[in-house]
Amino acid sequence: MENNIKRIVESLNDKKPERSINIMEVCGTHTMTISRYGLRQIIPDTINLISGPGCPVCVTPAADIDRILEIIDKYEVSLFTFGDMLKVPGTRSSLYDKRSEGKDINICYSPAEALDFAKNNRDRQVIFLAIGFETTIPLTSVIIKRAYKEKTNNFYIYNTHKLIPEALEVLLGDKHIKIDAFLCPGHVSAVIGSRPYNFIVQNYGIPCVISGFEPHDILESISMIIDQFKKGKAEVEIQYRIVVKEEGNPEALKSIYEVFERSDSLWRGLGNISGSGLELKEDFSKFDAKIHFPVKEIKSVEPAGCECGDVLKGIKKPFECRLFSKVCRPDNPVGPCMVSSEGSCAAYYKYERLKA
Amino acid sequence: MCIAVPAEIIKINKNMAEIESLGVRKEIDITLVPDAGLGDFVIVHAGFAIQIIDKKEAASIQGYWKEYLDGK
Numbered sequence: 001m002e003n004n005i006k007r008i009v010e011s012l013n014d015k016k017p018e019r020s021i022n023i024m025e026v027c028g029t030h031t032m033t034i035s036r037y038g039l040r041q042i043i044p045d046t047i048n049l050i051s052g053p054g055c056p057v058c059v060t061p062a063a064d065i066d067r068i069l070e071i072i073d074k075y076e077v078s079l080f081t082f083g084d085m086l087k088v089p090g091t092r093s094s095l096y097d098k099r100s101e102g103k104d105i106n107i108c109y110s111p112a113e114a115l116d117f118a119k120n121n122r123d124r125q126v127i128f129l130a131i132g133f134e135t136t137i138p139l140t141s142v143i144i145k146r147a148y149k150e151k152t153n154n155f156y157i158y159n160t161h162k163l164i165p166e167a168l169e170v171l172l173g174d175k176h177i178k179i180d181a182f183l184c185p186g187h188v189s190a191v192i193g194s195r196p197y198n199f200i201v202q203n204y205g206i207p208c209v210i211s212g213f214e215p216h217d218i219l220e221s222i223s224m225i226i227d228q229f230k231k232g233k234a235e236v237e238i239q240y241r242i243v244v245k246e247e248g249n250p251e252a253l254k255s256i257y258e259v260f261e262r263s264d265s266l267w268r269g270l271g272n273i274s275g276s277g278l279e280l281k282e283d284f285s286k287f288d289a290k291i292h293f294p295v296k297e298i299k300s301v302e303p304a305g306c307e308c309g310d311v312l313k314g315i316k317k318p319f320e321c322r323l324f325s326k327v328c329r330p331d332n333p334v335g336p337c338m339v340s341s342e343g344s345c346a347a348y349y350k351y352e353r354l355k356a
Numbered sequence: 357m358c359i360a361v362p363a364e365i366i367k368i369n370k371n372m373a374e375i376e377s378l379g380v381r382k383e384i385d386i387t388l389v390p391d392a393g394l395g396d397f398v399i400v401h402a403g404f405a406i407q408i409i410d411k412k413e414a415a416s417i418q419g420y421w422k423e424y425l426d427g428k
Contacts, residue, residue: 139403214360242410243409
């Protein structure tokens with residue numbers, strides 16, 4: 001493997017682009033691999049790797065956190081979600097703070113654990129805070145169908161699921177961001193396949209390579225992108241071929257659209273993106289926590305001075321934020337990009353702050 | 357968090373399967389991979405198999421993970 005990495009880096013040096021090329025990765029695990037293995041430091045300096053909105057926790061807006069906190073305050077519920085969500089700051093507090101106050105907030109590894117808890121505790125009202133991109137959405141759809149079939153009447157989801165290709169289109173339309181190529185996410189693409197990226201090469205002439213997660217996968221994907229530039233082409237290519245098929249996982253896609261239909265969704269930093277979200281179809285709306293547990297709208301405010309929005313769009317690198325490492329640190333995070341273990345600020349802080 | 361370590365299906369009971377990866381065993385849901393059978397390798401995300409992968413490729417990935425873990 002070491003030889004493989006040396007070989008790819010040597011070949012990248014041989015074909016070093018003359019002008020600077022911005023390659024955006026849109027996957028928190030890619031961000032972590034790039035920082036952790038120092039890939040930014042071993043590739044030619046004209047290849048600029050920038051992080052996009054690839055961390056689901058980071059793109060969840062304060063408004064969603066605030067609404068779920070209101071639900072927890074107003075109703076007697078048991079909440080389940082993935083670990084990183086607990087520390088994300090809302091306008092006034094976080095789920096972590098609520099748990100310290102004695103609220104029943106639980107971390108789960110799989111959404112199925114939330115449904116199992118509901119089935120075993122019929123006296124509890126159970127909410128799964130559903131977060132994630134296309135990799136996680138089919139899982140939520142499976143448990144919703146299961147709850148429907150088994151007539152589970154004490155289980156709900158608070159849905160914040162988001163779709164990646166729609167966000168990429170918004171980034172491409174933003175004049176402040178210069179993206180020359182996308183390193184597309186591996187497991188999102190395991191579900192959706194490669195075709196949903198075709199519009200990017202067709203309409204914008206931007207190369208897309210779907211990458212695996214190991215350092216040699218990412219380096220090879222970068223090499224494939226540079227080859228496209230050298231040949232003057234823009235294509236969707238799959239580097240992570242062992243997992244990603246052109247058609248994705250048809251069973252998972254079918255499951256998603258049995259349960260959900262497209263809606264708009266609010267992204268932190270990117271704003272409201274048409275068609276980038278999902279909502280439960282009418283047949284399944286009885287599982288919608290937003291309907292079952294109404295709360296008053298509160299005015300949500302993103303943390304003062306926090307530049308997560310620009311970091312998520314790739315306009316700023318984490319260390320260009322005034323708060324980075326001075327006020328905002330993993331032990332005292334101000335914005336979600338420092339909270340999540342896969343946020344770009346957390347990755348830069350942990351592995352790259354001394355290299356900047 | 358995307359974990360790209362392939363796991364082998366060693367037992368199936370309806371929509372649930374027991375998988376083994378690098379000596380670790382775990383129960384997962386295989387609803388999303390209806391073609392998966394005993395001995396197949398899958399990629400797992402948050403307790404669900406999301407894709408079946410080629411056995412030879414899986415063995416090669418497990419090989420370099422073993423190399424990496426043994427080298428620590």
